Amino acid sequence: MKILANIASLVFTLLVCKTVTAGEDHTTQILSEIENNRQLVMEQAGPAGEDSYIFLAFWDFDGTILHGDCSEGLVDDGTVIYQGLAQLVIESGHSKIYPVDGGFDRFWKDYRHMEHTISEWLAYPFIAQMMWGADTAKLEDLCARHFREQMSPHYFSSSMEMMNHLESLGIKNHVISASADVFVTASAETLPIDRSRMNGIKLKINDGVLSEEIIYPVTWAEGKTTKLKEIVAEVEAANPGKQVVVLAAFGNSYGTDGAFMKFVAQQQLPAGKATAVMINGGDEPAEYRGLFTCVQQTATQGDNEKPNVR
Numbered sequence: 001m002k003i004l005a006n007i008a009s010l011v012f013t014l015l016v017c018k019t020v021t022a023g024e025d026h027t028t029q030i031l032s033e034i035e036n037n038r039q040l041v042m043e044q045a046g047p048a049g050e051d052s053y054i055f056l057a058f059w060d061f062d063g064t065i066l067h068g069d070c071s072e073g074l075v076d077d078g079t080v081i082y083q084g085l086a087q088l089v090i091e092s093g094h095s096k097i098y099p100v101d102g103g104f105d106r107f108w109k110d111y112r113h114m115e116h117t118i119s120e121w122l123a124y125p126f127i128a129q130m131m132w133g134a135d136t137a138k139l140e141d142l143c144a145r146h147f148r149e150q151m152s153p154h155y156f157s158s159s160m161e162m163m164n165h166l167e168s169l170g171i172k173n174h175v176i177s178a179s180a181d182v183f184v185t186a187s188a189e190t191l192p193i194d195r196s197r198m199n200g201i202k203l204k205i206n207d208g209v210l211s212e213e214i215i216y217p218v219t220w221a222e223g224k225t226t227k228l229k230e231i232v233a234e235v236e237a238a239n240p241g242k243q244v245v246v247l248a249a250f251g252n253s254y255g256t257d258g259a260f261m262k263f264v265a266q267q268q269l270p271a272g273k274a275t276a277v278m279i280n281g282g283d284e285p286a287e288y289r290g291l292f293t294c295v296q297q298t299a300t301q302g303d304n305e306k307p308n309v310r
Helices: 002-016 026-043 046-052 085-091 103-118 120-129 136-154 157-168 181-185 222-238 254-265
Strands: 053-059 073-076 079-083 172-180 198-206 209-215 243-251 275-279 293-295
Touching: 026 046, 026 053, 026 157, 026 243, 026 275, 026 293, 046 053, 053 157, 053 222, 079 085, 079 136, 085 103, 085 136, 103 120, 120 172, 120 198, 120 209, 136 181, 136 209, 157 172, 157 243, 172 181, 172 222, 181 198, 222 243, 222 254, 243 254, 254 275
Parallel strands: 053 172, 053 243, 172 198, 243 275, 275 293
Antiparallel strands: 073 079, 198 209
């Protein structure tokens, strides 16, 4: 019965996802598709070619680039693989709400209560808000060190390969995450992405000190689509005479990333079609059926190589 169930599950996946590849050979196929669509777009401009366009790709962070979650950490079968940044900042004395001793357990209880019984729209900004009053420079130094020493080995190798290749083609990667902006921005030195293109849940900063005031949109679910549109508008405004083309989107959760990935997948490009890649996303809901390329990733940088640091 288990064998039959597994076969049925595989058949279902093949029917609803555009592409499922064995192992992690999917990177070549995905990059080829994006590169081909880039070429088709440039051909529309004639001799002007690449100079007529600015190409972008958008990524989720936790579970898409990083195996695990930078805020919550990664636990495997009861073993802590790496500590999350929420625990690190509390136990380093950067929260006025939660004390160093025993504060993280209190935070975790409060956070899970908000997430499961109230709303993610409240819970996810709270991770950033519990750090109000903290010196942002000290926070970023602490978080950047944790990325260098503990978390960057857990970046998915395939995601890093695809990001690096896209950058080499002149396709600018942008990250839109539901983690705190001060967290994801601190990862920039370990990624092929400039810190100005890292976006998380932002709070207003007054004289280098984090406040509780949210800078909208909250970059979760539909808020990610709103942020993507804002970024495109900003890039267009900074580059008059050029058209911004979003060629790809990458995520790992239908609930968190489905909306912005669907927006990208359903765009009308000057030519070709945008690519949307769901990584380890599980069963595909009906509203997204056939829109995404569905892949599985497990290999990380720490499996057989040093962290990829710029």
